[in-house]
Amino acid sequence: MTTTVSQKQILDALSKVNDPELHRSLTDLKMVRDVVIHAGKVEVTIALTVSNCPLKSQIEEDVRAAITALPEVKQVSVKLISMTDQERAALFGEPKEGAAAPYNHIQNVVAVMSGKGGVGKSLVTGLLAAALSKKGYRVGILDADITGPSIPMLLGLHGPVEPGPVGLRPLQSRGGLKVMSMNFLLTNEDQPVIWRGPLIGKAITQLWGDVMWGDLDYLLVDLPPGTSDAALSTMQSLPVKGVVMVTTPQGLSAMIVRKAVHMTQAVGVPILGVVENMAYFICPDTGKQHFIFGPSHATEITLAASAPLMAQLPIDPNVAALCDAGHVEDVKLTEIEGLIEAFVKAAPVQAERQHG
């Protein structure tokens, strides 16, 4: 009597294969459809949750490996189809606000803030994210500057975004950062978002709860200037662990940054550290430092914030050029190493790093 692999064995094997985004097994997700066994040849049909699933080749590979590992299996063929809207709704419920949140596991949410505009919050966010990613951390950026988003350009990313089974999929930067910005949702990036505050606040909670961030060590939230809706919604609706406060040497910045410091204190979110940007310019001809925006006010900010100075970054035309070209991940500044060290110390993550 010829022994053969049973349907039960195959389903058991597939019950141990997880959807890589949703972290639930293929059988649990009702993704396994037909299983045909014929003389050691196994044909399975897998219904992807969405047709555009970017991880479909990984799923196919995992299915093939799990079945191949069973005894008596000589050949495996995997057919991929995708669920209908009805099947998907039966599984996840009708699309609703915040649906992605239960599937996301984010260790540390850190907001990058200033109060003042144009001090380089987005640059600091981009530099931090890229350097953390290079160290092996899983990093996302939520661009909370709904009306003046800088993050997409710094990373050279453009919409549209694709819907996933339980929410929108963030875009992925060259360096592997998961990124979501209001700009990806506009039909034209020059389109202004002319919204009053309540909609701004709502947009931010949607960029949080309707996006499939997945597993992240750090989610950096790039806040717009001011202490109004965007900052309030972020600090009140997201589990913000702390704030990195960005300033520049100008006394003018210092005054407004102090307001932001007092806001974080009022809402009870700790300040992890202070970054002074545009601290000086080194003339390429003479090598001399020019304090273009005046002497540093960083000390008074660190005192007001009761937080350490994480870095002082120069004005560097190469940095501006890389940012305009969408290559913030390629910026090399010696100051970044100290910044990352201070950051990771202030916001440690518990899990093992996955790579790096």
Add this chain to the structure above:
Amino acid sequence: MTTTVSQKQILDALSKVNDPELHRSLTDLKMVRDVVIHAGKVEVTIALTVSNCPLKSQIEEDVRAAITALPEVKQVSVKLISMTDQERAALFGEPKEGAAAPYNHIQNVVAVMSGKGGVGKSLVTGLLAAALSKKGYRVGILDADITGPSIPMLLGLHGPVEPGPVGLRPLQSRGGLKVMSMNFLLTNEDQPVIWRGPLIGKAITQLWGDVMWGDLDYLLVDLPPGTSDAALSTMQSLPVKGVVMVTTPQGLSAMIVRKAVHMTQAVGVPILGVVENMAYFICPDTGKQHFIFGPSHATEITLAASAPLMAQLPIDPNVAALCDAGHVEDVKLTEIEGLIEAFVKAAPVQAERQHG
């Protein structure tokens, strides 16, 4: 028979003397109280609308001159008292929102905007205002950046503001600019304004309608970054004649400024011109121009805005230092002359200039 000046003659004379703020006659405003005539000596009692009236010596002088000009008057004495709250309420009604607006006569309201933060909107506002004032125009600045006000520091102005009879009196800069900012209304300037959008919008309409701006040729409105509540409320609730759009060379700025350009087009407010700030830095050692923030994107903004380039301003450490010291009115840049010329051409005023 000795002829003598009559009470009627005196009241007639005083009916031609106007309160310099309210532009209504002293008799109409019920400010003239006792009139005592005794052998060519006239004693009048004038009730000021508020006790802190900064123009009281001017009123006293005008009253004295009007009575002295009458025949048979040998000596005039003016006694100043102030109205009670009840008298003031009987005259102007109970204090209410927008009460100052009917007394204000402002020829041109121009908003200074960018969309992007930190590009120098407040600097451009201050430079424009100071230079217009030096040319003899009557100029006010409404600081619409409620959560991140820069204008008070640039002009070295601090609250509190004093109440006038029909609204708050703006502060006056050394150069004679009338200035109002949320910062003047805070008990401590480091205090953040943690308000959601609807309150931000309301604050701006109050800085417009509850402030005794008086007669102005130009009221410049310094907008915060973004295209949300502050910009919307300003453009929808104030009679904005046009917008001066501020940008910097960075491509990043250009993208966000284009959003602001499209917003003004969406709400139907014309763009009067574009100012590029931080265009270059001249190294003090070599005299060489450094394009720190990259090559200019001004042309593409002027094309998108269908508006002329009004000026390209350099990065100048002296300017930053003057701004931090509250002396923006003392900034000297050769580029300002062209800026003012273009500005006045784009937003001409009809009345005769009062001085200069």
